[in-house]
Amino acid sequence: MSLVGRARRVPELCQLIPQLKVITQHFYYPLHMSEQFLRKNYLENKLSASKIAEITEYATSTVIKALKTLGISRRNTKDLKREGLLLSGGTLAYGKKTLRGKIVDHKRELKVIRCIKKLRTENKYNFSQIARHLTQRNIPTKNRAKAWNHESIKAILIREGLLSPNIAH
Numbered sequence: 813m814s815l816v817g818r819a820r821r822v823p824e825l826c827q828l829i830p831q832l833k834v835i836t837q838h839f840y841y842p843l844h845m846s847e848q849f850l851r852k853n854y855l856e857n858k859l860s861a862s863k864i865a866e867i868t869e870y871a872t873s874t875v876i877k878a879l880k881t882l883g884i885s886r887r888n889t890k891d892l893k894r895e896g897l898l899l900s901g902g903t904l905a906y907g908k909k910t911l912r913g914k915i916v917d918h919k920r921e922l923k924v925i926r927c928i929k930k931l932r933t934e935n936k937y938n939f940s941q942i943a944r945h946l947t948q949r950n951i952p953t954k955n956r957a958k959a960w961n962h963e964s965i966k967a968i969l970i971r972e973g974l975l976s977p978n979i980a981h
Contacts, residue, residue: 847882850875854884858914906954906968924951928968939965 853859853867861879865872879885904910907925909918924946931937931945939962947959954964969975 847884850879850882850884854879903954905971906964907971921954925968925972927951928965929972929974932969932974939963939969 850864853864854861859867861875862872864870865875868875904915907918907921908915909921910916928942928946931942937945942965943960943962946965951960953960966975970977
């Protein structure tokens with residue numbers, strides 16, 4: 813029997829011997845997912861490799877290997893940092909959150925950002941005054957710290973395009 817003939821029999825053998833499914837998926841049986849399937853779910857739908865593995869009943873390592881083999885990759889950490897979505901330490905930028913594996917706007921935090929912008933432009937507050945204002949009103953920081961600090965305010969205003977990164981205060 814040829815290799816192709818054996819590969820066609822693998823699914824029926826897996827039904828007879830459940831343990832064989834795990835072994836063949838990882839080491840022998842070719843990944844049935846098409847490149848189109850992986851691109852759609854990993855890139856467009858932003859599903860994680862483990863979620864794709866759960867759906868397809870393949871090992872996560874098999875899905876990751878298929879993604880690498882096909883050259884499919886999402887934006888990496890450097891890209892996210894450059895776009896201002898990810899801060900050092902892996903924390904998402906204020907105003908962003910993850911929802912089902914996707915980075916989306918955080919509506920409550922966006923209201924706070926609008927408030928920060930208004931305090932800076934209309935009231936002419938400096939970074940420390942804005943930080944004090946938010947802290948006094950018990951508006952939570954991204955990491956739930958007790959108080960806002962001027963550096964966080966500056967970083968938000970830079971990301972929002974209200975400041976040049978070279979501005980001191």
